[in-house]
Amino acid sequence: MVTRLKDGIVKPKIFTFVGQSKSKTIAENDTPVEPTSVVEALKSVSWKNAMNVELEALQANKTWSLVPYKLEMNVVGNKWVFRIKYNADGSIQRHKARLVAKGFHQTPGIDFSKTFSPVVKASIVRVILTIAVSKNWSIRQLDINNAFLNGHL
Numbered sequence: 197m198v199t200r201l202k203d204g205i206v207k208p209k210i211f212t213f214v215g216q217s218k219s220k221t222i223a224e225n226d227t228p229v230e231p232t233s234v235v236e237a238l239k240s241v242s243w244k245n246a247m248n249v250e251l252e253a254l255q256a257n258k259t260w261s262l263v264p265y266k267l268e269m270n271v272v273g274n275k276w277v278f279r280i281k282y283n284a285d286g287s288i289q290r291h292k293a294r295l296v297a298k299g300f301h302q303t304p305g306i307d308f309s310k311t312f313s314p315v316v317k318a319s320i321v322r323v324i325l326t327i328a329v330s331k332n333w334s335i336r337q338l339d340i341n342n343a344f345l346n347g348h349l
Contacts, residue, residue: 237278249293250295272299276293
């Protein structure tokens with residue numbers, strides 16, 4: 197039996213972006229691809245720039261410092277994560293690169309003593325928005341490019 201795929205007949209997937217008067221469609225072959233490795237990312241100027249922005253932010257906020265290596269140290273590796281951020285109309289807003297630590301290599305009590313992850317509950321956001329609407333306050337969105345727990349404001 198000969199299928200359409202075996203015969204070379206392929207129907208491209210169409211993605212529709214909602215949020216504009218006429219919906220914009222992009223065939224799957226036209227969409228930009230997020231790199232899966234650093235080697236892939238370094239071939240593109242936009243991904244290199246995104247990586248530089250991330251490294252500069254990490255250095256400016258003093259999130260790490262180089263120390264002499266000792267044999268008893270547990271060196272934690274890292275990995276680059278690449279994402280393309282889109283506008284509501286489907287156009288590319290920016291290329292985002294994040295350098296993340298492979299924390300699963302750490303041992304609690306040896307490599308770290310406590311963790312903290314500040315999270316806002318959705319119910320709190322709804323209450324604040326309800327108060328703002330009832331008081332007729334203007335509401336604006338703020339996008340923080342890099343947020344650090346102990347960073348200087």
